[in-house]
Amino acid sequence: MKDATGTDDSRTCSDPASAIQRELESFLSRRRASLSEIDGRCSDIADRLERFVLGGGKRMRPRFGVAAYCASAPSGDPTASADIDTAIKALAALELIQACALIHDDIIDASATRRGLPTVHVALSSEHSDAEWSGNSDSYGRSQAILLGDIALAWADEMLSEALLACPTMSIEFYRRAHSVWANMKTEVLGGQMLDVHAEATNASDLDTPTRVNRFKTAAYTIERPVHLGAVLAGAPPETIEALRTFGVSMGIAYQLVDDMLGVFGDPEVTGKPSGDDIREGKRTLLINYALNRASSADAAELTRALGAELDAEQLARSRDILTASGAVNHVHEEIERLTSEGLSALDHATLDPAGEETLRRLAGQAVDRAF
């Protein structure tokens, strides 16, 4: 295919995970060196970011992006397509956006656990209290975690730009096209998060709000924009980009709906988060809002009281029962199926490389096929 560097392109297309990991390792190790020039104490703190990024996650966002790159028919215009190594490095930068989003989100949600480990702000707070430093440990953990999230966001941009600017076929016009996808994605994910926080505070119980949150907070930066960026880097024609984005929006919302189910019914062993967290945090998911709209008024009132409250196992079980009895669980299952089928059928009508398309379908399956 369009690789002149001697990499086995077809292998990278079907399984880019190790190449993504290598790019992240190399970038973060160079950034650590610049921080240690400022002060060794900074690079020690940033080690936590490095461990967080390198130690976990399924690399879903870059993998969707690379699959879209591989699936996109090459445009034939060498000034409007990048080699696969550039694409992988540029798309790996999505993991740093993800790191910022998770670290800041865990502060916002006051989450103590992530991927089965203490969240970044909690780990930093423990470091403070273990060392018996001055001031409040929670404030310290939160402050450094805010800054670590900021640096992840700053480095995400740097990694993307570094990748694009090193590409021998890059032009200003091509750079502008790739960069605008990236910039829009950041506004969408942050806007979606703001809306989510606002909805929780205002007890927004309509069905439109969680759908918008899912569309922008999750779908945009999890699948839609990664496949969009991958397709732009491959120099795909507009109709291919359009099909891939439609696929990404539907699959991205479906992915979030699965997450919402896991947030109530998930097994902590599998999710790495306490079971029922979404109810305790008072999240306004489609699952919960559907139940509030459709349950009997007594059940709806009971569920409303449970949202944001400390719950014992029995109370949590009652909330789950209300979600099921109201039809919300069924509704969300049906929505996941509908969106999945809509997303996959967008691929049917696009002109795609068969192996790349196969990978997109496989990743889509993994995104929605998680046990709950």
Place this chain on the structure above:
Amino acid sequence: MKDATGTDDSRTCSDPASAIQRELESFLSRRRASLSEIDGRCSDIADRLERFVLGGGKRMRPRFGVAAYCASAPSGDPTASADIDTAIKALAALELIQACALIHDDIIDASATRRGLPTVHVALSSEHSDAEWSGNSDSYGRSQAILLGDIALAWADEMLSEALLACPTMSIEFYRRAHSVWANMKTEVLGGQMLDVHAEATNASDLDTPTRVNRFKTAAYTIERPVHLGAVLAGAPPETIEALRTFGVSMGIAYQLVDDMLGVFGDPEVTGKPSGDDIREGKRTLLINYALNRASSADAAELTRALGAELDAEQLARSRDILTASGAVNHVHEEIERLTSEGLSALDHATLDPAGEETLRRLAGQAVDRAF
């Protein structure tokens, strides 16, 4: 000069403040429109960022950058210099980096007031409690302020890139050169902030730590990198860039030392912040650390107890007396003078446009000549 757009270039060079303001207004109004496409509730929240950015600040960072641009001798290479409108827009993006730094810093320092008004997180928290929304008002204010700071950081990059990519003489190599100054600056300011938070927690009382914090948290992104970026955009030769950076480092540290004096002795009417805040917050400034190292052991112990404590007017007056009696106030005054003279003399040996150099000297004077 190098302006082909009909702008009165010499006027923009000597007083770019209104052009900077126009660029910020135009960029933020377009970004508000994209947020309102996500949801009107997001753009309402982002209005606070817009008011924060447009409503205050002396535009010191972009003004230093524009002055350096105007002072730099044009390289004569049209593929390695940008027109003044590009430079102004690119440098105005520094105000968005500044907005992120201030909004997140105010959360970190738990500051209630900025520019004589409630800080962003405090204003958002009041909005929550006034409307009697659900959950904790402080958490809500903090959460949205974290996200607003993130969006300011994301938009800063977007504004910079938008400016550079629209420049007709832009090449990939020229873009790379400008972008690397920008990227390094972000790592420096965030690394400096991490070190500052760490120093406060560990009661670092050495003199090297505050100097490093001043160098990276303040000097780099307040003067050094803005003049560096301005010079790169003008296509200045390496020796001019070197001289301007030396100027920027010295003047930037001097500026922070003035700020440290204001943080203890400043008039709230002038600073917009409560007097003595640095002592109440337990900041580890050069002023304070010098006193801890040089005061009598009884005075040093008393000052140590005051750091991070709630103080009444009499206790604050005692701390101020200790700072003066220890020689710290004198030492910091001498340092400000030494750095200012060092910074200005770096300009003596550079080949600069006289009017641009005059503006740089005037801005340098304003940076250190604030009453305390």
